[in-house]
Amino acid sequence: xxxxxxxxxxITKRFPGVTALQDVNxxxxxxxxxxxxxxxxxxxxxxxxIIAGAxxxxxxxxxxDGKKVxxxxxxxxxxxxxxxxxxxxxxxxxxxxxENIFMGNELRKKFRLLDFTRMKRESQEILDRxxxxxxxxxxVKELSVAEQQMVEIAKGMCNRTKLFILDEPTAGISExxxxxxxxxxxxxxxxxxxxxxxxxxxxxxxxxxxRVTVLKDGRLVDTxxxxxxxxxxxxxxxxxxxxEDIYPAKAKDLGEEVxxxxxxxxxxxxxxxxxSLHKREILGLAGLVGSRRTELAHGIFGxxxxxxxxxxxGERAFSATTPRESIDYGIAFLTEDRKNEGLVFGQSIQANxxxxxxxxxxxxxxxxxxAEKNVCKKEMEKFSISAYGTExxxxxxxxxxxxxxxxxxxxxxxxxxxILDEPTxxxxxxxKMEIYKIIRGLADDGIGILLISSDLPEIIGMxxxxxxxxxxSVTGELAxxxxxxxxxxxxxxxxRSEQTGDNNGRNAR
Amino acid sequence: MITTSAMKRxxxxxxxxxxFGLVILLVIFGYFISDRFGTIQNLTNILENSVSLGLSSxxxxxxxxxxxxxxxxxxxxNLTSCLTSGIINGDSRLVVPVITGVLLLGxxxxxxxxxxxxxxxxxxxxxxxGMSMILQGITLMYTLAPPGAMPLSxxxxxxxxxxGVPFAPVVLVLIFVIMGVFLRKTKLGRHVYAVGGNAEAARxxxxxxxxxxxxxxxxxxxxxxxxGVYLVSRMGIGDPRIGEYYMLSSIxxxxxxxxxxxxxxxGVLGTLIGVFLIILLRNLLNFMDITSFxxxxxxxxxxxxxxxxxxxxxxx
Numbered sequence: 145x146x147x148x149x150x151x152x153x154x155i156t157k158r159f160p161g162v163t164a165l166q167d168v169n170x171x172x173x174x175x176x177x178x179x180x181x182x183x184x185x186x187x188x189x190x191x192x193x194i195i196a197g198a199x200x201x202x203x204x205x206x207x208x209d210g211k212k213v214x215x216x217x218x219x220x221x222x223x224x225x226x227x228x229x230x231x232x233x234x235x236x237x238x239x240x241x242x243e244n245i246f247m248g249n250e251l252r253k254k255f256r257l258l259d260f261t262r263m264k265r266e267s268q269e270i271l272d273r274x275x276x277x278x279x280x281x282x283x284v285k286e287l288s289v290a291e292q293q294m295v296e297i298a299k300g301m302c303n304r305t306k307l308f309i310l311d312e313p314t315a316g317i318s319e320x321x322x323x324x325x326x327x328x329x330x331x332x333x334x335x336x337x338x339x340x341x342x343x344x345x346x347x348x349x350x351x352x353x354x355r356v357t358v359l360k361d362g363r364l365v366d367t368x369x370x371x372x373x374x375x376x377x378x379x380x381x382x383x384x385x386x387x388e389d390i391y392p393a394k395a396k397d398l399g400e401e402v403x404x405x406x407x408x409x410x411x412x413x414x415x416x417x418x419x420s421l422h423k424r425e426i427l428g429l430a431g432l433v434g435s436r437r438t439e440l441a442h443g444i445f446g447x448x449x450x451x452x453x454x455x456x457x458g459e460r461a462f463s464a465t466t467p468r469e470s471i472d473y474g475i476a477f478l479t480e481d482r483k484n485e486g487l488v489f490g491q492s493i494q495a496n497x498x499x500x501x502x503x504x505x506x507x508x509x510x511x512x513x514x515a516e517k518n519v520c521k522k523e524m525e526k527f528s529i530s531a532y533g534t535e536x537x538x539x540x541x542x543x544x545x546x547x548x549x550x551x552x553x554x555x556x557x558x559x560x561x562x563i564l565d566e567p568t569x570x571x572x573x574x575x576k577m578e579i580y581k582i583i584r585g586l587a588d589d590g591i592g593i594l595l596i597s598s599d600l601p602e603i604i605g606m607x608x609x610x611x612x613x614x615x616x617s618v619t620g621e622l623a624x625x626x627x628x629x630x631x632x633x634x635x636x637x638x639x640r641s642e643q644t645g646d647n648n649g650r651n652a653r
Numbered sequence: 654m655i656t657t658s659a660m661k662r663x664x665x666x667x668x669x670x671x672x673f674g675l676v677i678l679l680v681i682f683g684y685f686i687s688d689r690f691g692t693i694q695n696l697t698n699i700l701e702n703s704v705s706l707g708l709s710s711x712x713x714x715x716x717x718x719x720x721x722x723x724x725x726x727x728x729x730x731n732l733t734s735c736l737t738s739g740i741i742n743g744d745s746r747l748v749v750p751v752i753t754g755v756l757l758l759g760x761x762x763x764x765x766x767x768x769x770x771x772x773x774x775x776x777x778x779x780x781x782x783g784m785s786m787i788l789q790g791i792t793l794m795y796t797l798a799p800p801g802a803m804p805l806s807x808x809x810x811x812x813x814x815x816x817g818v819p820f821a822p823v824v825l826v827l828i829f830v831i832m833g834v835f836l837r838k839t840k841l842g843r844h845v846y847a848v849g850g851n852a853e854a855a856r857x858x859x860x861x862x863x864x865x866x867x868x869x870x871x872x873x874x875x876x877x878x879x880x881g882v883y884l885v886s887r888m889g890i891g892d893p894r895i896g897e898y899y900m901l902s903s904i905x906x907x908x909x910x911x912x913x914x915x916x917x918x919x920g921v922l923g924t925l926i927g928v929f930l931i932i933l934l935r936n937l938l939n940f941m942d943i944t945s946f947x948x949x950x951x952x953x954x955x956x957x958x959x960x961x962x963x964x965x966x967x968x969x
Contacts (some may be wrong), residue, residue, distance in 0.1 A: 488850035
């Protein structure tokens, strides 16, 4: 029992209309990294919130560090040593790293004035302990997502945290940054700190976690040692069925060229990129974070102005300066950040789906609402979007359903070319599989798809061909039979001296 | 009352019903307070008082829906009312051309507001505030006191009756209906909500958000100028200070009616109900002989309480 940091027994939590958790048992050992997985709606966040004291369970008990506890508030659990790091961090962008680390725990000197010098010094110590090369006086908004996460962890360490709970810590950061994060979590492990983390990235779990707990539909499926199972078994535990083929079959033959990008340059970031996209092809665009793939996509789409270069569609060469132009040429773009760049919250599924294609429903300047509704109903069925109707607000849909709304929007608006940027980010396993089928289905219908993804298994599983970028330039191209993880990583990390001079030459096809 | 499914079809925020209910309550209360409340004369008075507040708030609604705000409405009213009576100066041949000109001026000022917001990237609060001060200066340079005069027949706009029904309030409601249909049923109207809800997402969906923004400010300028013209009819003459009241008061019916200051949610129906709420309230308080200072306090409280109905309940 000395071994156990946290134990919850028979936890049940009900909300009006749904039982979020039923009779769940869970424990976490000192110095353990314990992964918590399950589809969306399985109850992971609810369990986390109960452990943190944000919710009260309707039934069951919580034991922390040997004694039974009842949390009145998250503040109380934090005081006892539980730190939760949510996906949207609780950091203050305009304040410095040290101010954030000590937020709520400020050090004071005489007359209750804040002792900035001491706080800065102690922040530096914590950062050094983790091997983080950050300046404590830097403003948090200047840091990358991965660095901000480390600040959150440092904040927790400052509070003498015994149990860290992380919600999807590696969504939105590169593989290398994720490794760095886990290195530091392993350091914490050695000090006896316990870690529970929610993730959809199964590869990571096998690399870093000690045990994994699977929840499904509010119940505990099992808790197992990571060494005792494999990926397939884990996925079938989560989904409740056997999944042999996560990725649909690849294209057998490609159509003619549907888009050619020629020497596209954007300022200092995209340095002359050229490639070709074909009908029925899924062209994967791989690279580490910072390879500027998203900027390239925005350049093609016209949402970022290109300084040089052109897109060639059939006979026409153009460089779009507004998204409207590209859409009229047939290019659709499902952007990376569905919250800030994709969905309009406060509006219905219907309004979101038809946003770029409203003209389809306009007769004599008035919108035919009934026609719009009928079409959207069909779209909801086609993409299996579950909600009570087309007029439901997108705000409350799950990540997977929100993403499908965007797929519906862009599939409708697409006239031959579809760019997808991290299409399955923050989406659970079951919905991911549906989305992969959707993507392949669109390609089979004749659309040329440019797939940007940081999820290596995903890009390997989906792409007919892969182009790799590093720091704004294309470093190489891989045909279907050349695609595997090492080749991609090699090209993604090619140093300047190793890159051959004529990048454009390499890619002309 | 209205069933929830009908409300969903018309996409009315159920909270508007509460404010609407308040209006009904005030009307009933009025009948109790005084027998003079229910007279045609008083009811007509209420309707007529709603026109100027209604027109100015209508323009403001459009702007707020895109997430902006227009503080220059008062300035436009001042300038247009003075130019109207000042230039016409009793000559009825000038009425049509001057009013046309003044309405175009309102559109132009709004166009400038919108363009500055879009091209300079300065927050509309600052742009329209600065514009309001510029307009004030221009107006006072033109005249320090109510200028010129209007032909008597011009009274018709504010006081006229058609078959016994007051002309201006009916036109007001018509204008509101037209704008309501515009917002719900046209592409540009939908775009207004998209830009207010998430300007970046709207841009990436191919919506030209700059055009939408410039449009709403131009429309607001138009309605402000229209308010100025109406007030000239109501008072018989322009006035370089009459607009001051509307600078902030045009915002109140908008938020009381459920349009969120952040933009993207709300509509003109709510604004109309908000206008009636405020005018009714004032009317009632007058009947109760409550001094203006208490009136302000009560109005302030009602505003805060009414807006609190629209705050989304936190999901647990």
